Amino acid sequence: MLEVKSMDAILDARSSWDDGMGTVDYERYDSRASLDNNCVSDDSLRSRSVNRYENDRDDLFDAGVDEDYSVHSCKSGASCCNPRFMEEVTANLLTNNPEFSRLELEDSIEDISRLIQAIKANMTVREVEIHIEALEGLSRIDQRYLADAICNLPELRSLLVYKNSLVFVEPLLRHQPFLLEQLRLCKLDISEPSRVKSLVSALRVLPNLTSLDVGFDGTDSDGVLAALV
């Protein structure tokens, strides 16, 4: 339904993005290259994960387990603000535990820097769900770092953000998560034309997207209309 018109249009949209925070140094939390066991470039990580996906996909479909991801999240009777539980989550992320495929952040996050570092090092998480409380406790800048790390997950297939999902639009456009199939962005404020343009550009660069769920908040009918036409 949607087609990429040109890379220039995407780059235009990227450069015009403005949510009032200015430029962010996304290398600040980039721990992937510094980790001893994962000292490879982003490109090789991505291509490796894509190849692995392509090889395994048929087997998964045949076995009927493609959608049957194991659930490990902050929701399992513990809170993200519980240091002990977060320790377990970050350990699973850092060690690339193959059974740890779903990350759900549903409460305020105690140590955001460590979590972001762990996400940047991870290659197994397929589904991410972020609740309102998880983002509310973070500064705007940390929200952007977190969004950037999540959108750069090489195995990301499902992303659900309940609030402030606008902060994920630019990282989606930047990293273009190749495997992303399900995207749900709630309470999007696209009242400015540049944001509409970025949203549309971001959607155009997701080749495997099959399910899109967008909720606009703080946007009048004309703004919604601008995003649709």
Add this chain to the structure above:
Amino acid sequence: MYLECFRIDYKLQDNDDTDSADSKSDSLLDHRIVVAIAEAVEQSRTLKLLSLPPFSCTELCYEKLINMLQRNTTLERIDYWVRICNLYYPDANEKIDDLLHLNQSGARRLVRQDNVSAREILQFVTDRNRNDDLDSLYHLLLSRPSVLPTPQIERRH
């Protein structure tokens, strides 16, 4: 992009005075938005589910959706709503629901498809008959009676 599911939602202004004329119009889906969605969806051959915001549809919205469905043969479900006492419930429109049902069964795709094999037709008729889906069978026979294979009668001299 091969979208199969598209849901859209947006929050209208909160209005405490539900009796005012403004609040009534706010609870109705802006038909311009439906027109934009309908135009985008009309040509899609992958989308199966469309979910509109939980606001009551105007008659104009229904009309736009029906016009879209006259051309789109892949969309199988549309979520649209009716408002009753400040609560929203799934709405139903006979024409829309009929078209969606025919899309679900594949009858409309079969009618419009070129080069349909007799085997495909037979499979469809058998399946629909097994599911008691006579509406789809009726639509197929009415729209394209020639699709049914004619019996070969051997003449003996």
